[in-house]
Amino acid sequence: MKPGLHMFVAVLLFFSSELAQAAIAGPPFDPVKGTVKDKDGNPLPGVTIQIKGTSTGTVTQPDGTYSLNVADANAVLIFSYIGYTPQEVPLGGRSVIDIVLESSASELNQVVVVGYGTRRKRDLTGSVGSISGEAIAAQPVNTATQGVQGKLAGVQIVSSGAPGSQPQVRVRGTGSMLAGAEPLYVVDGVLTNDIRNINTADILTMDVLKDASASAIYGVRAANGVIIITTRRGKAGKMEVAYNMTVGWREVANQVKMANATQYTDYLKDAGPNVTIPDYGANSDWYGALLRKGFQQTHNVSLSGGSEKFLYYFNAGYLTDEGIVRANKYDRFTIRSNNEWNIADNLKFVAQVSYMHNTTQNVNLAEVYNNTYRAAPVIPITRDGKYGNTSAFQNVGNSILSIDKVNDRYKENRLQGTGYLEYSPWEFIKLRSSISANQGFQNRRRYNAVFLNDESTFLVAGGNQQRPESQLTMVKEEGTEWIWDNTATFQQRFGRHDLTVLAGFTSQQYEGNYLEGLRRNVPNSPDMWYLIAGDPNTSTNTADGDKYARRSWLGRVNYSYADKYLLTVSFRNDASSRFPSDNRNGYFPAVGAGWVVSEEPWMPKDGALSFLKLRGSWGRIGNDNIASNLYILTANSGLLYFFNGTPTLGTNLADIKDRNLKWETTEEYDFGLEFAFLESRLTGEVNYYNKKTKDALVTVKIPGLLGDPDNEYTTNAGSFVNRGWEFTLGWKDNLSDDFSYNIGGNMTLNHNEVTGLNQGQPLFRGGVGQQGNITKTDNGQPIGSFFVLDAMGVFPDQAAIDAYVDKNGQKIQPNAQPGDLQYRDVDGNGAINDLDRIYAGSYQPKFYYGINAGFNYKGLDFSMDFYGNAGNKIYNGKKAFRYEVTDNIESDYADRRWTASRPSATDPRVLYGNTPASTYFVESGNFFRLNNLTVGYSLPKNVLDAIKIERVRVYLTSQNLFTVKRFSGFSPEMISSNPKQDGFLSLQNSSSPLEAGIELSPYPTTRTYALGLNITF
Template sequence: MKRIFTISVLVLSCLFSVNVSFAQNAPVKGKVTDAATGEALIGVSVSIKGTTTGTQTDANGAFTLQAPPTATLFFTYIGYTSLTLPVNNQTELNVKLQPEAKELQQVVVIGYGTQRKRDVTGSVASVNGSLLAKQPVQTPTQALQGKVSGVQVLSSGQPNSAPILRIRGTGSVLAGANPLYVVDGVLTDDIRNINNSDILSLDVLKDASAAIYGVRGANGVVIITTKKGKSGPAVVSYDANVGFRQIANPLLLANRAQYTDYLKDANPTADVNAPVTFPGTTDWLKVVSRKAFTTNHNISVAGGGETNTYFISANYLDDQGVIKTNGFQRFTIRANNDINISKKLKFSEQISLSRGAEQTVDLNAIYGNIYRAAPIIPSIIDGKYGNTSAWGNVSNPLIQLEKANNFTLNNRVQGNVALDYKPISSLTLHSAFNADIRFNNQKNYMYQFASDNTTFTVGGGNQRQDNSSLFIQNDDSYQYTWDNTATFDKTFGQHHLTILGGIVTEKFKSNFINGTRQDVPPNQDQWYLSLGNPDVNAKDDNGGGLFTRQSYVARVNYGFADKYLVSGSFRRDGSSKFNQHWGNFYTFGAGWVISEESFMKDNHIFDQLKLRGSYGKLGNDNIDQALYIITATSNLPYYFNNGTLNLGSVIQDIKNTNLKWETTTQYDIGLDFAVLNSRLTGEIDYYNKKVNDALTKIPLPGILGDPDNSYITNAASYSNKGFELGLKWNDKINSKLSYNVGFNISYNKNNVIGLNGGQALFGGGINSKTVTRTDNGQPIGSFYVLQATGVFQNAAEVAAAPTNSFEANKVGGLKYADIDNNGVIDADDRVYAGSYQPKYYGGFNFGINYNSFDLSADFTGNWGNKIYNGKKNSRGSENDNIEASYANSRFTTGKPSNTDPNVITSATPPSTYFIESGAYLRLNNLTFGYTLPSAMLKRANISRLRIFLTSQNLFTLKRYSGSSPELFNDDVNTGITEAGIDNTNYPVTRTFALGVNLQF
């Protein structure tokens, strides 16, 4: 009986405890509104602090949550300051959230740390990741186009191409002009593995503040920060779009009638019916192109508890190329986690795994021939190819596509692990190990085919592949950076001091091995080198690279009374790429927040006004790691007097063993402001950037035996000077209607100011004749050509003209200016005729939100630059095709022209006739979206569902007669002096897509 009584008491006690427990959780209701407008906020995250319990506000801003009377609620909402609010036995709460701090109060990443934008003394631009994710593009830099002053972005329609960035002009010719990318602390030169939806923010260091990265910062720094989780219930997001791409503004080529009419003048002896097997016109661009499918899917889960947060995402991207057989697929997984081991110690990890599969095409072999292939030859009939080469023309572009299979598989691991220890509240010790590991496999297979009637409609010609050929290359690279820093951050009354010091160690190692075999079977399952013939033109090679860097960094930021700002940084870099290993790089900055002065307190114009300036020295070591090392070439044949052949080694290249990095000094003066209740914010900057000790070529006497008759040394100087203006307007008319407008424009003047004994650099060959010259007093890569003055109208003009050393003067031919007045038109009569570098570039964007509808548009453009129409000039054969516009406008006896010549041959020299304006304005993105009311979604436990239509590159206003004024050269290191020549560029594409944003 006693035992039964005891059990009863225990059961009653448990029941009482349960009842008490249930009594402790009571419903808490409330409404969340905008503190400024009183508008109800939809989808605000409401959670009980220290737990994973939470909810979200509905269409009326209302919420209901079961919570203990002593609980503390945590409110978070994008664009608003988070709020912590105790329940205090209340059952109903009216919550007002303040919009996030004004533009100058936002936090930006400055390298090894962050700062409030109002405290920054350098020129730093920041773009929210949500703006980058809106566009259907592979890389964030493509989405950056037109959004930041001082940043020019050139992109290509080719899948998996890396956009070219120029921050405040071109600063190098031989050492690379692209910026450094930093992804969550990982230093890299390639961000094609980054999923745009994972990006929280993108910050651009444009001025000398990039000196914190030493020899990597001369061309600017782009810092990408990926998303992390927040304490609260798990938030699941799914973002996707699906659509198609097509060639934007395809170039029209001459049809059969226009082409045969042209041949009567270009090649009067040609029999236009000889190779013809069909009476129609072949549009070669349509033959090799297609409407390409594209899709992008991203799913993420984010959340966390009191001691840890997590963000996990997966992404799949499929981007077909508009050229047949071309395409790219990528799968990416990311995991970002933070764990508070204790109040003083935090562990964090960010890791990304990506796998990309790319089917490439040879632009020179394919796209370069599209414009030249004769339209009277069929592409393919009854399984047989039209034989363009038998017509004395280029190869058939279609067979070049279908008889080649170029495949590359890319695997990449990128991320870091870090520990942060705070022995005291003002001191943080940070240690991070960052790694970037790549494994790539490439297979290029050429199928066998003969140049006879079994393959072609007409036999003969020179397009053939006598043996199948397989090329395989495996390459891998490993790069790690180990950062160890200590940061002291303390406020003493009106004084705020931040001191950073640290050590950075970096190592890079790469290896590759490749081989080639012939007569490998055409079955893809048998594409192994061991199955080929090792006795016929077999080739194997291997190599790699290794370099290390050791750095010491320091930075001090000081502010007094939130209005007087001083900053300085120092970095000492040691690099194995140079015989002189060590160099010092630094920056100094100062700022004055004028709006905090007492005499500005009662002003009715400026809400915020800051004057800032900076000066510093940066470096560029983006060169081959063995450029200064003298090497010998082995296995060279040499015959002695007795006729005996011997193999030996000899030093062929003359190198400068005292090479050093290029250095850039830059000063910047800027003004940041906010007016009209901070609805209008803006930045104005002037900068002057000078590159010293730039690498260039020095001529050598031929007797020294160097194959190039030159050697590379530090003997050049370049400058970039300019202005930048950026404006943003944000306004809310009422609770239903809001809008924003953004505008930025940049002016840049690039100039070669001293080759110091170096030789002018020529580039951009057209028919074995150079088109550009980089020399003193001109922009890098300036067009250097003859000056065309018109077209010969009659025999009298021909007789009176100077002798032409390139091609005979004739009626209907181009006339040129005799610059040196010696009676002969030759290479000495060339003039500078502009460059591809724009004088002005920028962008304009706007967005409108009305109820559940949103509309946004982004424009980009530039002017003051030139384009060389290389397709028009590059005619290797008299039987090559021409552009339709030229066919209609060229000089004929029945329709004379004073601008367009009768024919263009391989002997026609580069001239101003082929140079056109590169100015354009493009609607880069247009998006229309609709967000379903939350009341409709509540039953499905969906917190947000948005459906949108988007278009990329909808239209372009241009003067250039070619397809697109935006030209892309993917060989960014060796092609800097060749920029602006339109010859074999991949076509620019237009995209239409339907997408969805879903959140649970």
């Protein structure tokens, strides 16, 4: 333990001891205990309880319980909680008083989880967004973050239609170039990068720590924001049994229509006049054969209840999602058990355990979508039980054959849990020790069956899509992560002073292994799909693994005076094994201050203004989400070289590493205004943030003198900034006991800019076939900006080509033909080349927004959510990625392209394989979507009483009902074209911000229709 922490703990214990002795030395107090809940039976933490006429008081614990020493048996207790109507309760000699507080309809005073503790939202000095579990579970989503889309300012969520996929999340912009841009997830104290194992029905609240002041308590893991998920617990009382289900289907929301046989034939007359087009009488719809309506269902059964000594919550859930791509399917089974034992009045033990098993029938989207998009419609998909051989006419495989002859199955098991012991030697001291574990096992079996032209396909001549040998690949991957947290919390109110002090130590370790084996000539029977059944002479084995550790010291002080002057100071020291020993320690301080202006006596008390708070904060946080070996030098031994003419075995370095790697660090300033008017019916929030990341990890080219000039190494040589504004506004009102309604919205404006990079070396990424890299990350531009030629339109005729000349009168595009794209000669040198590329925007939106509205009338409820963004660009990579002239084209392009009889000013006559990257392929990513529409009905109380059921609700819901957009591809909502879903076992996020926003082989965004049922007994 460091000297500073020694002194801190000593002072804390001395202070606690003095308070305890003062209490013992005073009058003989009798403790008054009880629980404070809301009208729905939920415990209320943070409720202030004060003895009337004195400065003595306390606050309720996270489970709503309290204990207060009272000397006067006739004293009056005041229970107050912002957002709830205060109550004055005469003691009357009682020692147990349970209270139910009525809500005053204020959302500014809900309790939120802030990391190693809770705070009332009105007392926060940092920026935190919150959403209830009910709002998430009300939507037919597989992963919790998908249900938050469009509901929180500063939080961009992009979801894929792929079953079992985890949406990509950006909190206040892109936070890293190479070290992963996804936020940290904390589930009941378990730190993870994957929450696909969390059943949405189990979630009580989700809190998003957006600024450095709020998230700095998590130090190294918090650079991209923190999402804290709290799962449900039992409530004292009789057992409650609940059943929730949804059943429906998903379909592609926007299908790209390809050219039919007639359009395709007309196009080839211009693009490939010497190509002989086969005539098999076919007009194939390849996407129609690939895509389908996928069945989806969820079922959840929960049991909860308990007594003063024991609380329990148990839930079992099952989910099936067929997916909209042929043969794709995802099944998930989850179990959760959350239990709490109150061993004594000041001692309790909590155990929270969850288990998930999922099975995924996978498809190779990169291969399947590429082939489907390019396949000629003149080739039949199947005929007489055989597959059309597209490769006999094109360099394209039959995508349906590829799917049908592959069995690719993932099986994953996840065990996640937390157990902690909490002891309060005095009512103002809470000691907690918790151990958390996260363990994952994944098995993959991919069997590629044999198929030959003469057996599985027709149109044999020239065909090359065949597999003469079967191939079996088996993968086993496992990872285990444990975290040990120890914290001490001091919480006390002295008159108008409210003080909470937290100190702690945490340790973490991860270890994982990866094994892969491959053999050929394995029999085509599932009972024989084992490596031992294959040819041992064709064996290939691969192994990998990782191990890293972190240890941290942390502390935080929350202070408020008169509930109007707020101060938060936190500090965390992290050490990570992912950096060299000299650079392992990172120091992450933060400070925030707030002023509740509405509490000032000079503020008007006419009732119009309910709440007004100003706050500001500063903090520093880090990022170590990189490979563990980036600074470790490796060597190749046993290499033969000649020394003085004599052959000698020697060793050389395999690569060049930066032995001085250090943390990426982000400093952020945040200023906010929170307000409520008209008895908190109108609420809102305005935030400004400025996040500056320095020492960003980027790649730098190795000088040619040191080896291959194409090689790169990773080092701290970048800096960039995200700054922006967030706006949130909401209105809620009850017009009568039977009718209430709400409407609200949020908007985020974000500006991302690289401010220092590689001593002037830009980063080129985003390969699109023969076009090469089409993104450039450089100073003064957003990360991953598109860098392409500027297409000014189409040459209408030869005269236009002849007229496009340089200052010397020479043709700038002498080889162009009428109908070709015309490119701007940016540098004025009379030739079109890479020096004429321009920045053409990026995938990062300039602003994104959400709108929500709803009402409740008696048993009827209605809600709708809209979501959209503007200012981002998408590169239509699949349209640009052309292998040969016989590739198919999109139907819209076929109708719009330039022809002699139908000149076009925008679309060229043909798209060749050598068509360069240009703004022609850069399209607007703006969209506006009806994200969710739900109509429900709950049976009235008299009917429920007659059938002896607590609650019955049925509802109809739809996701992504319509989208208004300009992008011609599958979806303008894109970060990564096809992100891998390695989840918890993944070393780092696999979707690189440097090459995002390129549509190559995306899983289409889906539209969902579902029927739901909620029953509580």
